[in-house]
Amino acid sequence: xxxxxAVITIGIDDLERSKRFYGDGFGWEPxxxxxxxxxxxxxxxxLGTWLSSALCEDMQRPSSGDNRAPLALAHNxxxxxxxEPLMDALVVAGGTLLRAAxxxxxxxxxxxxxxxxxxxxxxxxxxxxxxxxxxxxTFKA
Amino acid sequence: xxxxxAVITIGIDDLERSKRFYGDGFGWEPxxxxxxxxxxxxxxxxLGTWLSSALCEDMQRPSSGDNRAPLALAHNxxxxxxxEPLMDALVVAGGTLLRAAxxxxxxxxxxxxxxxxxxxxxxxxxxxxxxxxxxxxTFKA
Numbered sequence: 001x002x003x004x005x006a007v008i009t010i011g012i013d014d015l016e017r018s019k020r021f022y023g024d025g026f027g028w029e030p031x032x033x034x035x036x037x038x039x040x041x042x043x044x045x046x047l048g049t050w051l052s053s054a055l056c057e058d059m060q061r062p063s064s065g066d067n068r069a070p071l072a073l074a075h076n077x078x079x080x081x082x083x084e085p086l087m088d089a090l091v092v093a094g095g096t097l098l099r100a101a102x103x104x105x106x107x108x109x110x111x112x113x114x115x116x117x118x119x120x121x122x123x124x125x126x127x128x129x130x131x132x133x134x135x136x137x138t139f140k141a
Numbered sequence: 142x143x144x145x146x147a148v149i150t151i152g153i154d155d156l157e158r159s160k161r162f163y164g165d166g167f168g169w170e171p172x173x174x175x176x177x178x179x180x181x182x183x184x185x186x187x188l189g190t191w192l193s194s195a196l197c198e199d200m201q202r203p204s205s206g207d208n209r210a211p212l213a214l215a216h217n218x219x220x221x222x223x224x225e226p227l228m229d230a231l232v233v234a235g236g237t238l239l240r241a242a243x244x245x246x247x248x249x250x251x252x253x254x255x256x257x258x259x260x261x262x263x264x265x266x267x268x269x270x271x272x273x274x275x276x277x278x279t280f281k282a
Contacts, residue, residue: 001168001227004184004216004276006265008149011211027142031280043145044185044277046270052211059213059253059261060240069210070152070193071260072200075145086142099201112200119212120200124147129187135145136185136277139172 005045008073011052011063012117017094018049021115025093026075026086043135052117067118074122076131080109087111087123095121146186149214152193152204153258158235159190162256166234167216167227184276193258208259215263217272221250228252228264236262 012018019038022028030038031046036054040047056063077083083101091097094116101111101123110124130138153159160179163169171179172187177195181188197204218224224242232238235257242252242264251265271279 001216002184002272002276003167003169003181003188004272004278005149005186005188005214006217006267006270006272006278007213007215007263008146009213009215009263026144028144032282039280040144041280043143044275045146046278046280047144047146055211055213058240058245059263061209061253061255061261063211064205064207064209066205066207067210067212068202068205069208069212069260070196070200070204070258071208071210071212072148072150072196073146074148074150075142076147099199104199112202114202117211119210120202122148122150122200126147129147131143131145131147134185135143137145137147137187139180139182139187141173 007046007048009048009050009055010117010119011055012049013052014116015049015051017116021090021094022049025090025095043137072112072120072122074124076124076126076129076137078131080125083109083111083123083125087113090121090123148187148189150189150191150196151258151260152196153190154193155257156190156192158257162231162235163190166231166236184278213253213261213263215265217265217267217270217278219272221266224250224252224264224266228254231262231264
């Protein structure tokens, strides 16, 4: 089976608020949007931001009402000095700081910001991992 | 800012149980593992499965103890007939059926299975979206 994730769909409560976070914070532009969903073309996969009510109906599993799941999405930047300005921009765009940027034991530099719906994003500089011009990321120990 | 997700890290409670699900169910092989984490090289990004206690400590946000967040990861298959056998294999490998496969209003064919830690996976056939040989997925409305 291909080691492939086609889509990450995150549930949101307010599409305009979410679009401000991803648009003003990350600077990302949707490839498609309607009144209940926005899709972003990412690095070989798609990010979907869909009204939680619709996503939970689609999954046939009600939400616990608490988005604090142990799950984090990470966006890696090219330089250590890029981490903090992006985290600051995400907070200005409606995110919530979870952990200020610092060096973890395994190296690099990272912090965490939750999006307006509580989904956690790690913003990281990891010099070991190659990121190509298309944003494709290759693991390296 | 590059439209890029470098890593999806999902919190797990039992690494061996999780490896059985991803290994026996999806047939995926880790590119790296130690006693608390396994990394899988995916299509231009990395999937990390990390002990929830360590991930939540890293995020500095305790888990709610309920992984039923409104968030779904999707794996897309090449053919409609591939959806149900994969879902069956995931359940045999320790997953929980959330929604049996059927055709959604927007077309294609999909169902949902939760992994042993409660993280939701959509298994989908979407004939509109191109998947190349490296598993890179391109959005198409």
